[in-house]
Amino acid sequence: MIEALLLMLGLGGTCAAVLSIASRVFYVWEDPRIAEVEGFLAGANCGGCGYPGCAAAAVAVVDGKAPPSVCMVGGPESAANVAAVMGVDPGSAEALRSLNTCLGGHRAEDKYHYLGVQSCGALANMFGGKRVCSIGCLGLGDCIKSCIFDAIKMGPDGYPVVIESKCVGCGACEKACPKNILTVRTMSERLLEFNQEDAALAPCRQTCPAEINIPQYIAQIRSGDYEGAVHTIRERNPLLLSCGRVCPHPCEDYCRRGIEDEPVSINQLKRFAADIEMDSGKRYPIPCAPDTGREVAVIGGGPAGLSCAYFLRRLGHSVTIFDMMPELGGMIRYGIPEYRLPKKVLEWEIEGILNLGIESRTNVRFGRDFDMHSLAEEGFEAVFIGVGAWSDYRLKAEGEDLEGCYTGIDFLTKYAINQQTGQEIYKIPIGRKCVVIGGGNTAIDCVRTLIRLGAEEVSIVYRRTRKEMPANAVEIDAAEHEGVKFHFLAAPVRVIGDEQGRVTQLEYLEMKLGEPDASGRRRPVPIEGSETLMNIDMLITAIGQGPDMSFVKEDSSLEDLSVTRWNTIEADPEILQSNIPKIFTAGDSYTGASLVIEAIGGGRRAARAIHLYLTEEEIKPVPKSLLKKHIPESLFEHVEGIKPKARAKMPELPVTERIKSFAESDLVLQQKDALAEAERCLNCCRICYDPDADVA
Amino acid sequence: MGDYFVLAISSIFINNILLAQYLGNCPFLGTSKKMETAVGMGMAVIFVLVMAGIITWITNTFFLVKFDLEYLRTVVFILVIASLVQFVEMFLKKSIPALYAGLGIFLPLITTNCAVMGVCLILVNEEYNFMQALVASFCYAVGFALALILFAGVRERILLARVPTPLQDTSIALVTAGILSLTFFAFKGMV
Ligand SMILES: Cc1cc2nc3c(=O)[nH]c(=O)nc-3n(C[C@H](O)[C@H](O)[C@H](O)COP(=O)(O)OP(=O)(O)OC[C@H]3O[C@@H](n4cnc5c(N)ncnc54)[C@H](O)[C@@H]3O)c2cc1C
Numbered sequence: 001m002i003e004a005l006l007l008m009l010g011l012g013g014t015c016a017a018v019l020s021i022a023s024r025v026f027y028v029w030e031d032p033r034i035a036e037v038e039g040f041l042a043g044a045n046c047g048g049c050g051y052p053g054c055a056a057a058a059v060a061v062v063d064g065k066a067p068p069s070v071c072m073v074g075g076p077e078s079a080a081n082v083a084a085v086m087g088v089d090p091g092s093a094e095a096l097r098s099l100n101t102c103l104g105g106h107r108a109e110d111k112y113h114y115l116g117v118q119s120c121g122a123l124a125n126m127f128g129g130k131r132v133c134s135i136g137c138l139g140l141g142d143c144i145k146s147c148i149f150d151a152i153k154m155g156p157d158g159y160p161v162v163i164e165s166k167c168v169g170c171g172a173c174e175k176a177c178p179k180n181i182l183t184v185r186t187m188s189e190r191l192l193e194f195n196q197e198d199a200a201l202a203p204c205r206q207t208c209p210a211e212i213n214i215p216q217y218i219a220q221i222r223s224g225d226y227e228g229a230v231h232t233i234r235e236r237n238p239l240l241l242s243c244g245r246v247c248p249h250p251c252e253d254y255c256r257r258g259i260e261d262e263p264v265s266i267n268q269l270k271r272f273a274a275d276i277e278m279d280s281g282k283r284y285p286i287p288c289a290p291d292t293g294r295e296v297a298v299i300g301g302g303p304a305g306l307s308c309a310y311f312l313r314r315l316g317h318s319v320t321i322f323d324m325m326p327e328l329g330g331m332i333r334y335g336i337p338e339y340r341l342p343k344k345v346l347e348w349e350i351e352g353i354l355n356l357g358i359e360s361r362t363n364v365r366f367g368r369d370f371d372m373h374s375l376a377e378e379g380f381e382a383v384f385i386g387v388g389a390w391s392d393y394r395l396k397a398e399g400e401d402l403e404g405c406y407t408g409i410d411f412l413t414k415y416a417i418n419q420q421t422g423q424e425i426y427k428i429p430i431g432r433k434c435v436v437i438g439g440g441n442t443a444i445d446c447v448r449t450l451i452r453l454g455a456e457e458v459s460i461v462y463r464r465t466r467k468e469m470p471a472n473a474v475e476i477d478a479a480e481h482e483g484v485k486f487h488f489l490a491a492p493v494r495v496i497g498d499e500q501g502r503v504t505q506l507e508y509l510e511m512k513l514g515e516p517d518a519s520g521r522r523r524p525v526p527i528e529g530s531e532t533l534m535n536i537d538m539l540i541t542a543i544g545q546g547p548d549m550s551f552v553k554e555d556s557s558l559e560d561l562s563v564t565r566w567n568t569i570e571a572d573p574e575i576l577q578s579n580i581p582k583i584f585t586a587g588d589s590y591t592g593a594s595l596v597i598e599a600i601g602g603g604r605r606a607a608r609a610i611h612l613y614l615t616e617e618e619i620k621p622v623p624k625s626l627l628k629k630h631i632p633e634s635l636f637e638h639v640e641g642i643k644p645k646a647r648a649k650m651p652e653l654p655v656t657e658r659i660k661s662f663a664e665s666d667l668v669l670q671q672k673d674a675l676a677e678a679e680r681c682l683n684c685c686r687i688c689y690d691p692d693a694d695v696a
Numbered sequence: 697m698g699d700y701f702v703l704a705i706s707s708i709f710i711n712n713i714l715l716a717q718y719l720g721n722c723p724f725l726g727t728s729k730k731m732e733t734a735v736g737m738g739m740a741v742i743f744v745l746v747m748a749g750i751i752t753w754i755t756n757t758f759f760l761v762k763f764d765l766e767y768l769r770t771v772v773f774i775l776v777i778a779s780l781v782q783f784v785e786m787f788l789k790k791s792i793p794a795l796y797a798g799l800g801i802f803l804p805l806i807t808t809n810c811a812v813m814g815v816c817l818i819l820v821n822e823e824y825n826f827m828q829a830l831v832a833s834f835c836y837a838v839g840f841a842l843a844l845i846l847f848a849g850v851r852e853r854i855l856l857a858r859v860p861t862p863l864q865d866t867s868i869a870l871v872t873a874g875i876l877s878l879t880f881f882a883f884k885g886m887v
């Protein structure tokens with residue numbers, strides 16, 4: 001008996017001694033938080049989290065590879081404790097959430113009848129699965145079985161639906177799904193997603209330069225969830241009130257309904273949802289990731305700059321916007337006139353963005369008041385340049401500098417400043433017979449402004465035909481209704497003035513359309529001897545604009561910045577990083593004069609690159625990036641099951657009333673019209689859609 | 697030499713620790729869903745089992761037998777094996793990080809593996825000498841790895857087969873294990 005006791009004591013003592021010595025000798029420094037975190041995991045070593053045992057999971061949490069909610073058994077309590085150890089507040093920490101991107105269900109067609117084991121994993125091994133759609137949900141619910149929190153249920157349409165409130169983001173479903181449909185992502189990861197070739201995307205969504213999830217927000221409007229719709233839009237576009245008013249909606253050209261019927265009025269629905277938020281007077285909260293403390297300077301507070309700043313801020317970075325004008329907004333404040341986008345609306349929108357904690361410094365010009373050097377000194381690690389296209393192209397014709405001649409941006413900007421501040425020096429005397437040269441948005445905005453300012457006769461002179469005009473089609477119609485005259489196929493050659501140097505006449509050549517050029521548009525050629533004179537007393541040339549890159553010459557550290565021959569900053573379209581690594585760009589200063597929505601999409605893409613630049617140093621392009629290309633299988637020739645239904649008419653002020661003032665001319669849809677319009681949407685995905693219910 | 701060959705064959709195939717002795721069923725079902733995990737686990741078991749076999753043989757011969765304390769065998773072995781695994785884990789982590797990265801995660805799971813304990817007890821019951829104990833523990837472990845890897849291969853294929861609902865998952869795994877075990881019984885007549 002004594003021997004036994006002695007032996008056990010001795011053995012126990014030896015083991016203890018050896019282990020404690022070993023723990024000294026073989027000591028490897030380990031983050032003390034690992035042990036602490038492990039203490040809060042369930043200790044079941046079940047491997048449900050995907051790591052081999054609790055210790056490995058704890059290491060992953062401390063390395064930042066797994067979320068505090070990693071433990072599937074521990075549940076919310078464990079997540080809260082672990083989050084406390086890691087120093088993040090579980091409330092503000094970036095929660096992971098699962099999302100099913102496929103809406104296929106029973107509307108997705110079957111390729112063959114399947115009799116095998118009822119599991120998606122097995123089915124996926126047979127020719128990729130039984131559904132025609134190569135990427136769609138198989139609907140056998142492996143994810144449902146994998147979720148121990150009961151956060152996924154089979155929806156009525158035969159595809160799994162995630163119950164957000166129950167999801168802890170453990171990632172079990174993502175692993176169980178053989179088709180990569182269920183994705184568990186943090187908000188930041190969602191904000192940084194871009195269209196990919198193998199994703200579930202409706203044709204409209206492939207076309208939108210900002211890649212908004214259009215069918216989702218329309219579905220949310222349909223179900224009365226206006227706040228949800230606003231959030232969906234805001235994941236991709238912070239300027240929804242402005243875009244809802246001025247966007248020429250390229251998405252609608254690719255709307256699947258448009259193949260058999262009029263396209264869904266996507267943009268009016270955007271405006272409808274956005275206006276509901278504004279009219280309610282309170283702002284829906286916008287979550288931001290925890291602060292990272294990294295500083296980014298955004299030069300230019302136009303749509304591109306605002307979008308980039310907004311996304312960077314939501315990713316947790318500190319952003320400061322610099323702008324040379326007294327107020328933010330860029331061309332949408334100083335170019336687009338009041339009657340299209342009221343300043344009150346724009347201010348409300350910009351205020352909402354700045355409220356996220358973005359600093360802004362106005363009245364400072366890059367190159368004159370600050371430069372790369374001063375930015376570096378202030379601690380900015382990356383710089384976004386979105387200075388837009390503010391320099392008007394010149395006609396290069398004799399007499400274009402006579403009194404009474406203006407350029408488009410110059411005219412609109414001066415007018416806007418005068419209207420917003422009442423400063424007299426910006427007041428422009430308006431003529432009686434006015435001519436605007438050009439066919440773009442700028443030209444149309446000039447003529448419609450002139451009409452409202454009381455000009456008697458306003459005409460547009462454009463060298464091609466109406467079909468080739470780059471301005472938004474609705475704008476051209478509106479201008480015509482308001483009494484603007486159009487002179488197509490007319491190329492100005494000379495401006496004639498009187499002795500006082502005041503403009504009196506415009507001479508132009510008539511043109512005819514010749515052979516198509518490289519862009520496929522038929523090139524206008526002059527008709528010999530067709531010179532015509534037009535009596536005028538005011539002329540605005542709005543024939544296009546390019547970026548003003550004067551700051552490059554004023555700043556020696558920008559000497560090497562490569563600039564294209566169109567004076568835009570050169571960058572890879574995917575990464576938007578210039579040849580100077582810390583400088584990124586997007587918007588008109590990258591694309592040349594383009595659209596608001598293009599600038600917003602570019603701003604987000606640049607924000608992604610800057611985020612990677614700040615956090616990982618290597619900026620990889622988006623894998624299988626779609627970049628506005630279309631997925632061939634998603635474009636149809638015909639669409640079955642459509643019963644034509646009239647598209648919602650845009651409510652507008654009567655012409656006689658609207659030309660008298662700068663009151664907003666386009667109005668918002670009524671709720672019942674908006675709902676009817678939302679009903680017209682086919683809720684498309686890559687190849688599935690919901691046919692009209694009342695088709696026999 | 698011939699003796700050792702027979703010993704090896706019998707410990708790998710005939711007395712296969714998983715399929716003939718039915719020890720270590722928990723990792724057999726738990727880590728056989730994926731080939732990758734099965735291979736890792738198999739390697740870790742080989743590593744630990746050889747060490748455990750040696751150390752428990754030494755403990756038994758030089759302490760327990762000497763002092764007539766064989767009735768304490770089970771409790772002593774548990775203590776020794778657990779400490780050993782802990783020790784090896786610390787050692788690997790510091791000295792051979794590459795090996796630790798491959799096997800480390802499985803080590804803690806083996807501490808409580810009954811196959812390890814079982815083999816150690818077999819070595820003593822069969823009264824092997826040191827060399828025999830060494831060879832036998834290595835071969836038992838190889839047998840474990842072999843069975844586990846075979847089984848993982850079969851299970852990956854079962855995913856594709858039509859299995860009646862009540863038999864899915866663990867049930868079919870156990871049925872398969874039974875059949876696999878029967879095939880191993882064919883070795884019974886060999887030696
Ligand atoms: C008259 C007009 C009408 C338009 N209508 C439409 C429309 O209906 N729909 C549509 O989609 N698009 C329209 N556009 C195009 C759209 O406005 C632009 O594509 C968009 O504003 C580009 O955004 P951005 O941020 O790249 O540049 P901008 O909006 O031009 O912003 C650039 C910002 O940079 C600042 N900045 C410039 N240089 C400096 C410097 N050196 N230092 C500091 N700050 C500087 C400017 O003050 C400005 O705030 C229109 C454009 C014009 C001119």
Ligand code: SF4
Pocket residue numbers: 202203204205214215218254255256257258264266680681682683684685
């Ligand atoms: S019907 Fe709806 S989802 Fe389909 S393309 Fe048109 S707007 Fe997009």
